[in-house]
Structure formats: C-alpha cells, structure tokens
Amino acid sequence: MSVIEAVRGDLTVQRADALVNAANSTLLGGGGVDGALHAAAGPELLEACRRVRRTQYRDGLPVGEAVATEAGQLPARWVIHTVGPNRHRGQDDEALLAACYLRSLDVATELGAHTIAFPAIGAGAYGWDPVTAARVAVRAVADHPRIGIERVSFVLFNDQLLDAFRTELKGLQR
Numbered sequence: 001m002s003v004i005e006a007v008r009g010d011l012t013v014q015r016a017d018a019l020v021n022a023a024n025s026t027l028l029g030g031g032g033v034d035g036a037l038h039a040a041a042g043p044e045l046l047e048a049c050r051r052v053r054r055t056q057y058r059d060g061l062p063v064g065e066a067v068a069t070e071a072g073q074l075p076a077r078w079v080i081h082t083v084g085p086n087r088h089r090g091q092d093d094e095a096l097l098a099a100c101y102l103r104s105l106d107v108a109t110e111l112g113a114h115t116i117a118f119p120a121i122g123a124g125a126y127g128w129d130p131v132t133a134a135r136v137a138v139r140a141v142a143d144h145p146r147i148g149i150e151r152v153s154f155v156l157f158n159d160q161l162l163d164a165f166r167t168e169l170k171g172l173q174r
C-alpha cells in the first residue's frame with residue numbers, strides 16, 4: 001500500500017526518488033515547473049534530455065508518454081518527463097492527461113523508485129482547470145497498481161490546486 005498525499009510547495013526542493021516534470025514534446029525546457037526544474041538541476045539535465053532526443057525519441061516525446069533521465073543537482077535520483085495534453089491546442093482528452101500519471105508510475109516502477117512527486121500536470125500553460133486536473137490526476141494514481149512505491153506526493157503551487165487535490169483525495173477514502 002502506498003500513501004498518496006497532497007502538499008503545497010515547490011517541486012524542485014522535494015526529496016523523492018523521482019520528480020515528475022510537466023515538460024513539452026521537445027524535452028528541451030520551457031517555462032513553469034519545467035523551467036524551474038531545469039534551473040535547479042543545472043546543465044546535466046538538459047544534456048540528459050538531449051541524449052534522449054538523439055536516441056529514444058528523435059521526433060520528441062509524445063503527449064501522454066513518459067521517459068526518465070538522471071536528475072542533475074536536484075534532490076532526487078531521477079526526473080521523469082511527461083507531456084500533458086495542451087487544451088489551448090484543442091487537446092482535451094482526459095485519458096491523455098491520465099496517461100501522463102499512469103506512464104510516469106510505470107517508469108518509476110521499472111526504475112525501482114519508492115517515492116515519487118508530481119506537479120499538477122497540465123494545470124498551467126496547458127490550460128486544464130484545477131478541479132479537472134485534480135480529479136484526473138488522483139483517479140489515475142489511485143487506479144495504478146504502484147508496485148513497490150511507498151509514497152506518491154502531489155506538490156501544488158497554490159491553495160486553489162491544493163484544495164482541489166485534497167478534495168479528490170478525501171473522495172477516495174469514502
């Protein structure tokens with residue numbers, strides 16, 4: 001059994017085996033949590049992402065897919081990069097947003113990670129409202145077998161998101 005929790009905070013300072021990045025398909029950085037993770041990790045993270053682009057994902061990481069790299073200077077062993085659907089481009093399929101969480105947990109399990117921390121994927125530049133982002137995230141994580149994973153943390157950047165995630169987590173206990 002793993003603990004699933006929601007906390008308010010900055011993902012870049014969380015101690016976890018794996019930190020999940022809400023990236024874009026290029027894997028070459030951006031704004032939001034992606035920019036913050038790259039800034040805190042240092043150039044090794046970008047170099048690791050470039051390696052992924054040269055080898056595994058030459059055309060970029062597809063929406064809903066996930067891939068791991070080392071974590072540079074971050075307080076984690078791995079960064080798991082995933083790409084949420086961009087509502088501003090008409091990508092409004094909740095199953096693709098759920099896939100970000102499910103595939104990230106698959107990758108974490110393959111790596112042998114025991115603890116993993118997620119941001120609210122899609123809830124910034126990609127335009128998902130907090131309530132939908134939280135519902136899809138919490139249900140996806142709850143549905144995953146999470147073999148070997150002891151703790152899943154959602155690290156939320158503002159109170160509105162924290163409330164939305166906490167409400168969904170309470171719903172799981174009923």
Ligand code: AR6
Nearest residue numbers: 010011022024030031032033034036122123124125126157
């Ligand atoms: N810690 C935790 N959460 C954060 C942090 C942080 N340090 N910084 C921002 N957030 P976004 P997306 C929150 O835009 O919607 C990037 O440019 C933020 O408040 O980071 O999936 C990528 O390169 C929001 O609630 O990710 C892509 O191009 C949540 O993280 C695009 O944005 C997600 O917002 C991806 O957009």
